Amino acid sequence: MQTDTPTPAHQDQSYWPELTDKRAVSVWVALDDSTVENGCMWYGPRTHLQPLRAHYKSGPATNAALQCDASEAEMVPMPLTAGGAGLHAGRTLHYSRGNKTDGPRRAYILNFRPRAAIEQEREKGFDHGRAGHVATAVRTAKDDSDAAAHLGGASLGAAHPSTPV
Numbered sequence: 661m662q663t664d665t666p667t668p669a670h671q672d673q674s675y676w677p678e679l680t681d682k683r684a685v686s687v688w689v690a691l692d693d694s695t696v697e698n699g700c701m702w703y704g705p706r707t708h709l710q711p712l713r714a715h716y717k718s719g720p721a722t723n724a725a726l727q728c729d730a731s732e733a734e735m736v737p738m739p740l741t742a743g744g745a746g747l748h749a750g751r752t753l754h755y756s757r758g759n760k761t762d763g764p765r766r767a768y769i770l771n772f773r774p775r776a777a778i779e780q781e782r783e784k785g786f787d788h789g790r791a792g793h794v795a796t797a798v799r800t801a802k803d804d805s806d807a808a809a810h811l812g813g814a815s816l817g818a819a820h821p822s823t824p825v
């Protein structure tokens with residue numbers, strides 16, 4: 661809703677420590693129609709095959725989003741109707757413009773990574789939001805029998821929350 665706050669261009673892998681297994685996929689599910697005007701996602705084709713770019717904080721806040729040097733020219737917008745989804749890998753360059761409309765642009769984001777990667781992060785002190793600073797929880801193979809957990813905002817090692825609407 662008129663947040664007009666872009667999600668800066670980044671690759672999710674920049675948020676994670678050095679891990680043995682870097683496989684990752686995020687599923688960005690549109691809860692509203694997402695358009696260029698209200699801040700749909702933009703993805704950099706084939707950038708998942710490129711090296712991780714240098715990232716830096718986008719602002720002074722300790723939890724400021726990370727960003728890398730990139731331009732819209734190397735990305736394509738992916739408008740979606742509500743219920744549609746886009747998938748991206750850990751090194752896929754992506755970004756979204758701010759929402760310039762009066763309506764919401766909500767998304768539900770799931771991030772899947774190997775359980776061993778999550779355990780490795782835990783060993784390095786990451787808590788994946790359990791302390792309450794991000795609106796995500798960790799989902800493990802053990803949780804798979806409880807599909808309802810998905811509805812509580814579960815994800816396997818979320819990179820970061822989506823831009824607020």
Ligand SMILES: O=C(O)CCC(=O)C(=O)O
Nearest residue numbers: 667686688756769822823
């Ligand atoms: O929803 C957005 O604007 C950004 C989402 C994002 O960066 C992600 O899903 O990795």
